Every structure is written in C-alpha cells, then in structure tokens.
Amino acid sequence: MSDKNVLNAINKSTDLPFSEHSEDKMPEVKSVFREVLPKQGQLSMEDVPTMILCKPKLLPLKSVTLEKLEKMQMEAQEAVKQQELAGREQLQ
Incomplete structure (x- = not known):
C-alpha cells in the first residue's frame, strides 16, 4: 500500500x-460551532475563573490563647517563687 x-x-x-x-x-x-460576531449591540465574553498563586501565609506555631495561658502560668510561678523567698526571709 x-x-x-x-x-x-x-x-x-x-x-x-x-x-x-x-x-x-x-x-x-x-x-x-460557528463563531458569530454581532454587527450591533454588545459583545460579551464569559469570564472563567483561573487559579492564582498567592504568597504563602505564615501561621503562628502557637495560638494567641495558648501564649496568654503560658504567660499567665509563668507569672503565677514567679509569684509563688517570690512568696517562697519572702517566707524564707521571715523565718531567718
């Protein structure tokens, strides 16, 4: 062939x-399909959404609430240490 x-x-x-x-x-x-362009009137175009790449968003490793709780705990521990030191000074 x-x-x-x-x-x-x-x-x-x-x-x-x-x-x-x-x-x-x-x-x-x-x-x-045959392309048809109107001689009068408006010409419209379909807007198709496309993917857009954005900068990556940095998320905190700890939440704000967790940071507040840790801060409160540290302050409470410092207050206990100060009370213990004050108690020891009074005994001496």
Whole structure:
C-alpha cells in the first residue's frame, strides 16, 4: 500500500481530514460551532475563573490563647517563687 492510500484509509476510518504530510502537521479538526460576531449591540465574553498563586501565609506555631495561658502560668510561678523567698526571709 502506498503512503497516499494509507492516509486515505486513516482519513476514512477516523473521519479527520489529514494532509498528505501528516508527520509535519497536526490533523485539522473542523469546529462544530460557528463563531458569530454581532454587527450591533454588545459583545460579551464569559469570564472563567483561573487559579492564582498567592504568597504563602505564615501561621503562628502557637495560638494567641495558648501564649496568654503560658504567660499567665509563668507569672503565677514567679509569684509563688517570690512568696517562697519572702517566707524564707521571715523565718531567718
């Protein structure tokens, strides 16, 4: 079979129009829809949302509430130490 016959057989089996040099070009596919541009009125375009890459947001390792609780605990421990030191000084 010659190259032309092979291309014709492929064309008939796939219903896609191939050129004789199909290695050089992609197969041409006919559009199902016809583009219509209005002569009057407004031309609208569909806005398709796309992904946008943003800077990464740095999250704290500890929550604000946890930091407040730790601070309160440290202050309470310091107060207990001061009371113990004051109690020892009174005993001496």
